[in-house]
Amino acid sequence: MQIDFHHTATYVIARYAGFAHRDAETIAYCAQYVDDATNSGTVKFDNGAMYHRIASAHKALDYCNFKSLSNHQVWIPFHFLPGNGGLAAGANPGQNFIEKIICKPDSYVARQLVDLCIQKQDAQYGLHLLGVTMHVYADTWAHQGFAGVQHKVNAITALDDQDNEDQGFLQRIKAKIGDTFESVANSFVGDMLPLGHGAALSHPDKPFLSWSYRSHDGTIVRRNNTELFVDAADKMCCAMQRYRVRKTDATVPGLSDVQKNTLRNMFMNTPGSSGEDRHKIWLKAIARGDFGFPAQRLEYRAKDRGSWKFQALGTRRRKDKRGEIFKYDPSFMDSDWKLFHDALQVHRLKVTRDILPRFGICAA
Numbered sequence: 001m002q003i004d005f006h007h008t009a010t011y012v013i014a015r016y017a018g019f020a021h022r023d024a025e026t027i028a029y030c031a032q033y034v035d036d037a038t039n040s041g042t043v044k045f046d047n048g049a050m051y052h053r054i055a056s057a058h059k060a061l062d063y064c065n066f067k068s069l070s071n072h073q074v075w076i077p078f079h080f081l082p083g084n085g086g087l088a089a090g091a092n093p094g095q096n097f098i099e100k101i102i103c104k105p106d107s108y109v110a111r112q113l114v115d116l117c118i119q120k121q122d123a124q125y126g127l128h129l130l131g132v133t134m135h136v137y138a139d140t141w142a143h144q145g146f147a148g149v150q151h152k153v154n155a156i157t158a159l160d161d162q163d164n165e166d167q168g169f170l171q172r173i174k175a176k177i178g179d180t181f182e183s184v185a186n187s188f189v190g191d192m193l194p195l196g197h198g199a200a201l202s203h204p205d206k207p208f209l210s211w212s213y214r215s216h217d218g219t220i221v222r223r224n225n226t227e228l229f230v231d232a233a234d235k236m237c238c239a240m241q242r243y244r245v246r247k248t249d250a251t252v253p254g255l256s257d258v259q260k261n262t263l264r265n266m267f268m269n270t271p272g273s274s275g276e277d278r279h280k281i282w283l284k285a286i287a288r289g290d291f292g293f294p295a296q297r298l299e300y301r302a303k304d305r306g307s308w309k310f311q312a313l314g315t316r317r318r319k320d321k322r323g324e325i326f327k328y329d330p331s332f333m334d335s336d337w338k339l340f341h342d343a344l345q346v347h348r349l350k351v352t353r354d355i356l357p358r359f360g361i362c363a364a
Contacts (some may be wrong), residue, residue, distance in 0.1 A: 002141045002205045002275025005229065006033035007300050008282035009207075009263065013134075013233050015293045016259050022129055027240075029300060029308065030131025031138070036302035037344065041322050042303055043313065045328035052346065053269050056132075073150060075100070076363050077351040080148030081136050083107035084359040092360065098153050100361050102244055105141040105228070105236055112355050113137065114239045115248040120346070128336070129204070129343040130243055134236055137345070141232035142204045145221065152214050161203060161211035175260035207267035210303040226267045233263050262291060313338035 010031040014024035040055035056078045076082065078308075083104025085093020093099045099175055104110075118134040120126055146154050188257070203211045207229045212222040234255045241252035266285065272278040279300075289295035301307040305317045310316060310334035313326045332338055 001207075001231075002202075002278070003032055003035070003139055003300070004270065004275050004278035004282050005138065005205075006035060006143075006274075007205060008279055008286060009132055009229075009233065009266075010131075010138070010236070011286065011298060012263070012282075012291050013236050013255075014240055015291070016255060017237045017312075017332075018244050019240065020254050021296055024300065026127050026336065027131040027134060028298075029336070030128045030343065031135040032300060033160065033302060033308070033340055034132055034135040041320075043320075043326060044324070045326050045332075047328045048049050049328050051332075051338065054344055055343050059130075072363060073348065073352075076147030077348045079135060079139055080143050080146060081107070081110055081113065081140055081351070081362060082147075082356060082359070082361050083140065083144075084361065089358045090360075094248070098147060098149075098151055100341070101149065101363055102145065102147045102153060102357065103140055103143045105144045105232070106137075107140060107359075109355060109359055110137055110140050110357070113351065114242075116350055116355065118243050118246065118248050119196075121243060121246065123346075124334075125339040125342040125346070129340045129346060130240070132340075132343050134239070137236060137239065138232050140226075141228045144228075146204075155216050156213040159201070159203065159211070159213045161209055161275055206271075208269075208271040208277075226264060227268050228261055234260065259292070308335065308337040308340065312333060 007028050011024050011028035014027045015021070019027065031123075035052075035057045037056045038058060040053060040355045042274045043051045043053060045051075055074060058074060080103045081102075084091070084107060085102070086104040086107050114137060117129050120129055123129070147209050153202055177346045203209060203213075204223075204225070207225050209225045210223065212220060215221050232285035237259075238252050238254040239275055241254070242248060242250045246250070264280070270281050272281065280319065284297055285291065286298050287295055299306070301310075303309055312332055315324075315326065
């Protein structure tokens with residue numbers, strides 16, 4: 001999923017779940033910042049203080065940068081949560097380990113992740129952890145059927161849709177290789193883009209798209225992203241409603257039919273060529289009050305002036321310079337940027353050390 005869902009749709013879902021603007025804004029910022037937190041390492045301050053942070057993304061999902069893509073500590077815990085074949089702990093989906101780490105929507109693994117987040121809400125970073133969790137939870141719908149490792153299980157072929165942007169990408173390949181396009185293109189997407197949904201390009205992340213592909217085992221898979229995204233939104237709303245009542249097993253209503261239809265129409269009728277274009281349309285709709293709650297001006301800046309990072313560190317750079325020394329301010333300890341990074345580290349540790357081992361998965 002892209003910024004239109006992770007930021008603005010997540011904000012709307014949080015409001016539908018009962019959160020007030022300020023808390024919904026924090027949840028949504030964190031959900032999107034998972035895709036934008038690309039710096040890692042130790043932050044050093046002029047008073048001798050230090051803070052270590054981790055990255056939760058490699059910018060632009062650079063499928064040409066295989067060194068970065070091999071970082072399973074990023075892809076598995078933050079973007080392609082293993083699904084254990086959709087089975088409960090103690091059950092195995094097959095003989096091969098790869099079958100355990102393919103992403104599945106609303107899996108038992110994902111539900112345990114949500115439960116853990118609800119249980120940790122009293123921590124200072126509790127709301128920030130909810131935002132991180134909602135990013136990962138939402139991605140189990142968009143990234144289903146793919147794994148956050150370089151493996152032939154991701155080598156799909158016969159990609160079919162009517163989306164101009166990605167069709168243009170394939171047509172550029174065809175123009176270069178001529179009549180052998182079908183066989184060579186199939187080999188290209190299968191062999192050169194084997195991590196996550198690289199071979200599927202941006203198809204899984206577009207809320208308006210219906211598309212199909214042939215999976216690694218020859219099965220034709222057809223997907224309607226709009227309905228998948230509505231289902232994801234409903235389950236996210238349930239998760240956030242349980243968070244608010246502080247009970248992991250609470251019976252909650254989720255989205256109303258009116259709210260589902262509002263989101264469905266927004267997903268279907270916002271077919272911009274990029275997530276950023278669609279994000280702008282969502283922001284305007286929120287500012288008009290189109291979603292049934294009071295109109296609200298919402299913004300998002302990952303870097304530069306006005307961003308959480310700027311507020312915490314005073315830097316406008318997108319990439320930190322090696323050896324840079326930052327001016328320390330006591331407010332850093334309570335800054336949203338630090339609390340987000342606290343939540344990132346807790347999330348990764350709990351996923352890789354607590355949750356996945358319950359399912360017999362040793363990863364990242």
